[in-house]
Amino acid sequence: MKKLFKADAYVSSIFEITPEGLKKRGIYGLILDIDNTLVATHIKDPDAKIIKYIKSLNDSGIKTVIVSNASKKRVELFCEPLNIEYIFKARKPLGGGFLKAIEKMCLPKEKVAIVGDQLFTDVLGGNLIGIHTILLKPIDLNEPIPIRLKRILEKPFLAKRHFQDKF
Numbered sequence: 001m002k003k004l005f006k007a008d009a010y011v012s013s014i015f016e017i018t019p020e021g022l023k024k025r026g027i028y029g030l031i032l033d034i035d036n037t038l039v040a041t042h043i044k045d046p047d048a049k050i051i052k053y054i055k056s057l058n059d060s061g062i063k064t065v066i067v068s069n070a071s072k073k074r075v076e077l078f079c080e081p082l083n084i085e086y087i088f089k090a091r092k093p094l095g096g097g098f099l100k101a102i103e104k105m106c107l108p109k110e111k112v113a114i115v116g117d118q119l120f121t122d123v124l125g126g127n128l129i130g131i132h133t134i135l136l137k138p139i140d141l142n143e144p145i146p147i148r149l150k151r152i153l154e155k156p157f158l159a160k161r162h163f164q165d166k167f
C-alpha cells in the first residue's frame, strides 16, 4: 500500500511538470489544484503563463481538470479563461472530487496524477484513492491561519524532501 503522507514526486513549481515527463510515467490526465499551485491564493484570474501552460498540456494530449476546495464563485471565475473542466468545494482530502475528475477524463486512475501544494489535502487525497501524487512548493506562504498550522504539521514529513524531481 502507498504511504499516505508521501508524494510520488516533489517539484518546486508547476512549470517543471512537462507533458513528456508525465507521459514517461504513463500519465495522461492531470488533476490541478488552484490556490498556491497555479496562482497565489489572492489572485483571482490565471495569468498568461498559466493559460499557455494548460493549453500546452492539452495540445500534447494531457487531459486536465481543476479540483479545488474553494467556492463555486472562485473556481468558476478562475476557470473561465482556461476553458477547462472543474470541480469546486471538492472537500479534499475526501476522494469524491478526484473520482469525478477522473470520470470526466475517461481515463483509468492509473493514468491520472494530482498536483497540489498541500500534503494533507492534495497528496493525502490522491494517495487515498491510489493515483499518482505530485507535491509542489506553495507559491506564497502568506496564508490564512488554519493553513499555516497545517504547514507546521507538514514539516516533519517534508524534512528530507528536495523538491527537485524532474519531469
Ligand SMILES: [Mg+2]
Pocket (backbone or CB within 6 Å): 033, 034, 035, 036, 037, 116, 117, 118
Ligand atoms: Mg492549494
